[in-house]
Amino acid sequence: MKKILKEIRDLAIPIIFVLIIQNFVITHAKVPTGSMIPTINIGDHLVVNRLPTCYRTPERGEVITFKQEGITLIKRVMAVGGEEINLIDGYVYINDQKIDESEYLNELGITYELNSEMQYPYIVPDNCYFVMGDNRGNSSDSRVFGVIKEKDIRTIGALKIYPFNHIEILD
Numbered sequence: 474m475k476k477i478l479k480e481i482r483d484l485a486i487p488i489i490f491v492l493i494i495q496n497f498v499i500t501h502a503k504v505p506t507g508s509m510i511p512t513i514n515i516g517d518h519l520v521v522n523r524l525p526t527c528y529r530t531p532e533r534g535e536v537i538t539f540k541q542e543g544i545t546l547i548k549r550v551m552a553v554g555g556e557e558i559n560l561i562d563g564y565v566y567i568n569d570q571k572i573d574e575s576e577y578l579n580e581l582g583i584t585y586e587l588n589s590e591m592q593y594p595y596i597v598p599d600n601c602y603f604v605m606g607d608n609r610g611n612s613s614d615s616r617v618f619g620v621i622k623e624k625d626i627r628t629i630g631a632l633k634i635y636p637f638n639h640i641e642i643l644d
Contacts, residue, residue, distance in 0.1 A: 499523065502538070502545070502631075508606035508613065509547055511579050512536070512643060518635035519547075519643075521628040531602060531629045533567065536643045538628045539604070539621050547631070548604035548614050549577065552597045554623075559594040560584055560616075565605075566594075577607050584609045587616040602626070 504517045513519070513536075521538055531537050531550045538547045552558040552567050559566040563582035565574065575581060584605070586593060597603050601620040606612025615621070631643045 500628075502547075504547065507611055508608050509536075509549075510608040510611075512549075512577050512607045513547065513631075513633065517633055517639070519631040520634055521631045523628050525629040526626055529629070530623060531626060535629055536631055537602075537604065537626050538631070539625045540627060541618060541621065541625070545627060548606050548612070550602050551605050551615070552603040554597050554599040554601050556603075557594045557596050558603050560586055578609065579607075580609075588619075591616065591619065600624075 499520055499522050502519045502521060504513050504515060504519065507515050531553070533550050533553055533556070535550050536547060537550055538545050540546075551565060551572075557568050559569075563584055565572045565584050574584075595603070597620055600623045602623070603615040603620050605614040605616065633639060633641050633643060
């Protein structure tokens with residue numbers, strides 16, 4: 474009996490450790506949609522780290538995951554609390570400055586309003602973030618569902634681990 478209890482303990486400790494790490498530190502995700510193409514493609518595998526949300530807030534341009542109506546989504550931060558975002562002629566302007574998005578968009582000049590209820594220019598409330606997918610023509614994002622609250626952010630950044638020929642850190 475003592476031997477069985479020891480074996481159960483020896484199995485339980487690593488399982489508990491892995492569950493704690495997976496739920497509170499890092500986790501794996503397989504991307505099901507194309508809203509972040511070309512940065513993240515359908516079927517890409519990511520490792521995301523939850524720790525940065527404990528000691529800092531996301532900055533404009535960073536990739537984050539967050540909860541939206543019970544679903545975890547991944548998008549890019551376009552504007553943070555207090556900033557003014559505007560969409561003019563297919564381009565994004567933050568505080569009246571046109572943003573250079575050539576690093577992560579396949580096609581420039583295609584960012585348009587999707588929600589007629591949101592009026593531009595729009596000032597992002599404090600402790601909120603305006604997020605968009607990199608695949609602007611195929612992304613449900615803040616243009617549709619509005620800003621996200623800081624408390625809903627789960628991770629900042631990610632490590633793309635598959636496919637192996639596209640391993641990279643996503644800021």
